[in-house]
Amino acid sequence: MPRSVSYDALAGFSRAVLLSAGANTESADAATWAMMHASAHGVDTHGIRLLPWYADCLRSGLAKGHPEIRVEQKRRAAVCVDADGGMGHLAMYRAMDEACALARDCGIGMALVVNSTHFGAAGAYTLAAAQAGFIGMVTANSGAFVVPHGGFKPIHGTSPYSVSAPNPGGEPFLLDMATSSIPWNKVLRYRTEGLELPQGVAVDTSGAFVTDPHQAVALAPAGGKDYGYKGAAIAGVAEVLGGVLTGMRLSREQDGLALADSRMGHFVMAIDPTLLMPLEAFGLRLEDYFDGFKAQPGTYAAGGPEWEHRRRREAEGIPLPDGLHAELKAAAEKAGVDFLA
Amino acid sequence: MPRSVSYDALAGFSRAVLLSAGANTESADAATWAMMHASAHGVDTHGIRLLPWYADCLRSGLAKGHPEIRVEQKRRAAVCVDADGGMGHLAMYRAMDEACALARDCGIGMALVVNSTHFGAAGAYTLAAAQAGFIGMVTANSGAFVVPHGGFKPIHGTSPYSVSAPNPGGEPFLLDMATSSIPWNKVLRYRTEGLELPQGVAVDTSGAFVTDPHQAVALAPAGGKDYGYKGAAIAGVAEVLGGVLTGMRLSREQDGLALADSRMGHFVMAIDPTLLMPLEAFGLRLEDYFDGFKAQPGTYAAGGPEWEHRRRREAEGIPLPDGLHAELKAAAEKAGVDFLA
Numbered sequence: 001m002p003r004s005v006s007y008d009a010l011a012g013f014s015r016a017v018l019l020s021a022g023a024n025t026e027s028a029d030a031a032t033w034a035m036m037h038a039s040a041h042g043v044d045t046h047g048i049r050l051l052p053w054y055a056d057c058l059r060s061g062l063a064k065g066h067p068e069i070r071v072e073q074k075r076r077a078a079v080c081v082d083a084d085g086g087m088g089h090l091a092m093y094r095a096m097d098e099a100c101a102l103a104r105d106c107g108i109g110m111a112l113v114v115n116s117t118h119f120g121a122a123g124a125y126t127l128a129a130a131q132a133g134f135i136g137m138v139t140a141n142s143g144a145f146v147v148p149h150g151g152f153k154p155i156h157g158t159s160p161y162s163v164s165a166p167n168p169g170g171e172p173f174l175l176d177m178a179t180s181s182i183p184w185n186k187v188l189r190y191r192t193e194g195l196e197l198p199q200g201v202a203v204d205t206s207g208a209f210v211t212d213p214h215q216a217v218a219l220a221p222a223g224g225k226d227y228g229y230k231g232a233a234i235a236g237v238a239e240v241l242g243g244v245l246t247g248m249r250l251s252r253e254q255d256g257l258a259l260a261d262s263r264m265g266h267f268v269m270a271i272d273p274t275l276l277m278p279l280e281a282f283g284l285r286l287e288d289y290f291d292g293f294k295a296q297p298g299t300y301a302a303g304g305p306e307w308e309h310r311r312r313r314e315a316e317g318i319p320l321p322d323g324l325h326a327e328l329k330a331a332a333e334k335a336g337v338d339f340l341a
Numbered sequence: 342m343p344r345s346v347s348y349d350a351l352a353g354f355s356r357a358v359l360l361s362a363g364a365n366t367e368s369a370d371a372a373t374w375a376m377m378h379a380s381a382h383g384v385d386t387h388g389i390r391l392l393p394w395y396a397d398c399l400r401s402g403l404a405k406g407h408p409e410i411r412v413e414q415k416r417r418a419a420v421c422v423d424a425d426g427g428m429g430h431l432a433m434y435r436a437m438d439e440a441c442a443l444a445r446d447c448g449i450g451m452a453l454v455v456n457s458t459h460f461g462a463a464g465a466y467t468l469a470a471a472q473a474g475f476i477g478m479v480t481a482n483s484g485a486f487v488v489p490h491g492g493f494k495p496i497h498g499t500s501p502y503s504v505s506a507p508n509p510g511g512e513p514f515l516l517d518m519a520t521s522s523i524p525w526n527k528v529l530r531y532r533t534e535g536l537e538l539p540q541g542v543a544v545d546t547s548g549a550f551v552t553d554p555h556q557a558v559a560l561a562p563a564g565g566k567d568y569g570y571k572g573a574a575i576a577g578v579a580e581v582l583g584g585v586l587t588g589m590r591l592s593r594e595q596d597g598l599a600l601a602d603s604r605m606g607h608f609v610m611a612i613d614p615t616l617l618m619p620l621e622a623f624g625l626r627l628e629d630y631f632d633g634f635k636a637q638p639g640t641y642a643a644g645g646p647e648w649e650h651r652r653r654r655e656a657e658g659i660p661l662p663d664g665l666h667a668e669l670k671a672a673a674e675k676a677g678v679d680f681l682a
Contacts, residue, residue: 074448074617075446075447075448075449075616076417076446076447076448077449077450078447078448078613078616080616080617105417106417106418106447107415107416107417107419108416108418108419108449108451109418110449110612112617135581135582147637148640148641148642149640150639151634151639153633155630155633155634163581173577173581175574175578177571177574181564181567181568198567222564222568222571223522223563223564223568224541224565226522227522227563227564230518230522230572232643233643234502234575236514236630236643237516237643239630240627240630241476241612244614244623244626244627244630245476245612245616245617246617247618247622250630252633269449271451271582271586272416273585273586275415275421275453276415276586276588281588282586285585285588286581288591289496289577289581289584289591292489292593293489293496295494296489296491296492296493298491298492299489300489300490300570301577302570302574302577302578
């Protein structure tokens with residue numbers, strides 16, 4: 001068993017590191033909420049492990065610590081949220097708030113986020129919508145790590161797609177997925193650990209599928225050898241809505257090495273689920289849908305594994321394996337803040 | 342080479358069969374456009390092969406030939422389109438028109454279609470949006486043929502997800518995919534032809550993956566053995582937006598044997614791409630994205646293979662393999678209309 005830390009202790013530590021690295025309170029809080037969302041729900045790729053890197057982004061100036069977020073109404077149901085080069089999290093929570101307010105008024109609402117940086121787990125923002133009683137949707141492109149189906153040169157990011165839906169009587173629907181099968185850091189981890197990659201998830205310089213992580217130079221889209229065009233097409237939607245519609249960078253124009261960039265665009269949308277029925281009725285029908293999974297043990301609706309993680313981690317704390325523990329300790333020293341007990 | 346028929350001749354034949362089966366002109370035209378969209382773009386599963394079946398749906402009363410489509414404004418950017426139990430195509434074209442009109446006014450617009458039936462290829466409607474200068478999105482659930490990831494009992498349809506985006510100077514972005522890897526009729530065809538299915542696309546009664554089409558009783562979600570939870574989650578979005586939000590049937594409540602049902606719901610959305618730039622600039626950025634594919638021969642942006650099909654079929658006609666030819670001939674006799682020369 002790796003050592004574990006309580007949610008509150010880890011969140012407090014995260015805020016302290018980000019404030020020390022130059023973030024204002026709003027930015028530090030938003031980034032902390034988003035990371036803690038991921039850590040609490042078992043999405044460790046986007047959890048507290050990103051903290052040292054976010055702190056570096058603040059110190060290097062890649063992300064502004066004191067952005068002036070500006071919201072401009074473009075049409076009755078659409079706003080543009082200018083993140084002013086700050087951390088993506090604050091702009092994204094604000095954008096989802098705006099989209100929900102528009103949806104309450106207009107039935108559906110959209111917020112286009114511009115001049116942003118990395119925002120962490122997309123599910124943090126769609127779940128915020130669901131908790132406020134709205135269906136939330138987020139997509140965004142990201143630095144190019146994924147070749148097109150049958151290709152050899154990355155042009156898509158692992159670009160996320162997330163949709164959540166409210167369920168007043170139980171757990172919401174929560175989809176938060178990458179459009180590649182695996183994240184790039186899984187390749188890096190498998191190199192370190194000397195493991196073989198699954199079939200159909202990574203390619204070498206010629207675009208051939210490989211399972212040796214040392215030969216892998218890029219990811220394949222979700223769908224693998226035969227159906228990768230499906231994952232690539234959903235990454236294409238992220239490109240169209242996150243990169244083209246917002247006037248921001250395409251994935252292949254972003255700095256893949258830094259894992260993030262400035263001038264990133266994000267797409268945020270909310271829908272009022274009460275157009276045709278009360279929210280309670282919507283939740284009951286969602287439960288009817290979930291019942292189809294409950295009748296088949298071992299299957300999960302989108303979000304199911306996340307709720308199991310959250311229940312366990314709320315009870316037992318967030319696990320910190322040795323490697324992560326050492327990274328956070330180093331981040332504490334760099335920031336000059338006390339490390340977790 | 343199978344015999345080929347011109348677009349116009351096939352479309353005229355389709356209209357005649359549907360009118361004879363009881364459709365009014367508007368319904369016959371809309372269903373014909375949608376089928377011809379699919380046939381022209383190489384999506385033969387949803388092309389003219391559906392004509393005999395649609396005619397049967399009209400004759401049996403599953404779909405009303407003379408529906409009274411009603412549009413009710415629910416909020417500033419949201420309408421409900423009641424298909425009145427008619428063929429889904431007419432209601433869907435109308436819904437996308439409404440969504441585009443709302444998007445012009447509000448930036449984004451949504452039309453929830455209720456009391457509908459099978460609508461054919463989702464891409465027909467999103468491409469209509471793109472041709473009108475809007476980003477279109479459609480999703481819907483459908484009769485349950487797909488088990489959840491790791492399960493044995495179908496609860497999702499092959500539920501489509503489609504997004505198109507306009508490109509005034511070239512070909513639009515056009516994604517139209519099923520959330521399973523293959524359609525069910527591929528299993529049927531492989532049984533007839535004695536072929537083995539690909540790995541990871543179909544399951545037997547216990548939920549185990551099989552490649553023998555005679556043992557296959559259901560489909561697996563896109564993503565296969567390891568990543569099927571991704572395809573299942575996108576099918577879940579179709580369920581939430583198409584079935585729950587609209588108050589219509591869940592996939593597993595629909596009649597899977599008939600391949601369609603009444604009281605189906607569909608989700609239709611449009612976005613004005615000119616909120617932050619002129620349409621021409623949007624198209625140029627889309628072309629920048631497409632350039633990443635053009636630099637890698639054999640790769641395609643979403644829609645790429647469809648445009649190749651359309652160019653060929655516009656020049657050479659729509660191919661009618663022997664089996665399809667015989668089915669259409671039988672449909673002509675049943676309807677009492679002249680068959681294609």
